[in-house]
Amino acid sequence: MARIVSLTQAKRDPNRFTLELDTGETLTVTVALIADYGLYSGAELDEEALRRLRGDAERARIRARALRILGARAMSRAEMIKSLTSKGEDEAAAEETADWLEAIGAIDDKEYAASVVRHYAAKGYGLGRIKSELHRRGIGRALWDDALANLPEDMDGAAFDALCALLRRAPASRDRLRRAVQTLARRGFSWSEAQSAARRYIEEFGEEELDEE
Numbered sequence: 001m002a003r004i005v006s007l008t009q010a011k012r013d014p015n016r017f018t019l020e021l022d023t024g025e026t027l028t029v030t031v032a033l034i035a036d037y038g039l040y041s042g043a044e045l046d047e048e049a050l051r052r053l054r055g056d057a058e059r060a061r062i063r064a065r066a067l068r069i070l071g072a073r074a075m076s077r078a079e080m081i082k083s084l085t086s087k088g089e090d091e092a093a094a095e096e097t098a099d100w101l102e103a104i105g106a107i108d109d110k111e112y113a114a115s116v117v118r119h120y121a122a123k124g125y126g127l128g129r130i131k132s133e134l135h136r137r138g139i140g141r142a143l144w145d146d147a148l149a150n151l152p153e154d155m156d157g158a159a160f161d162a163l164c165a166l167l168r169r170a171p172a173s174r175d176r177l178r179r180a181v182q183t184l185a186r187r188g189f190s191w192s193e194a195q196s197a198a199r200r201y202i203e204e205f206g207e208e209e210l211d212e213e
Helices: 031-037 047-072 077-086 091-103 109-122 127-136 141-148 155-167 174-186 191-205
Strands: 002-009 016-021 026-030
Touching: 016 031, 026 031, 026 047, 031 047, 047 077, 047 091, 077 091, 109 127, 109 141, 127 141, 155 174, 155 191, 174 191
Parallel strands: none
Antiparallel strands: 002 016, 016 026
C-alpha cells in the first residue's frame, strides 16, 4: 500500500500534476486521471491500483507528446511511430499511441496522402517525385491510387506549366531551356513529359525568338 503525500500542479500546464508517494516515487498525472482514480493528498493506493495508474500515466504522457508533435505538422502513422521511437519511446508504446491517434482522427493516412499529392503537384512536381514523397513519408501503397487521382489528367500540360513557371513564361535561351527541362526531370516528370513541354514552349514563343547566350 502506498499513500499520496502531495499533488502539485505544473506551472506550465494546468492539466498536469506531480503526484508524490510516501515511497518516494513520483508520477505525472492528468486532471482526468485524478478524477478517474479519485486521487488526493492522503489517499492510499494498493499495488493493483498503483500498477494501473503507472500504466495510464505513461500512456497519457506519450499521447501528450504525440499531440505536441502533431501540433508542429501533420504526419503519417509511420512518421509518428518513427518520431516517437527516435525520441526514446518504446516501439510497442509508439504503435499503441499511433492506434489511438488514428482512432480519434488525429492521424488519417488517406487524407494525409491526398494532401501530399496536392501539395507537390501545386509546387510543380511530377508523378515520380510525388510517388517518392509518398514512399518517404511511409504511406502504404494501398492508398496511393486514390491519392494520385488528385493529379491532373494532362501531365504534359502540368509539365508545361511547371516549365513556364521556371522560365517565367518569357523567351529563354536554349541553354536556360535545356537546364529547365533537366529540372523538370529531377522534379519527377518523365523525360517524354519534359520534352513535350519544351516543344510546346518553343511552339508558343517561336524558336527564332529564343535569346542566344
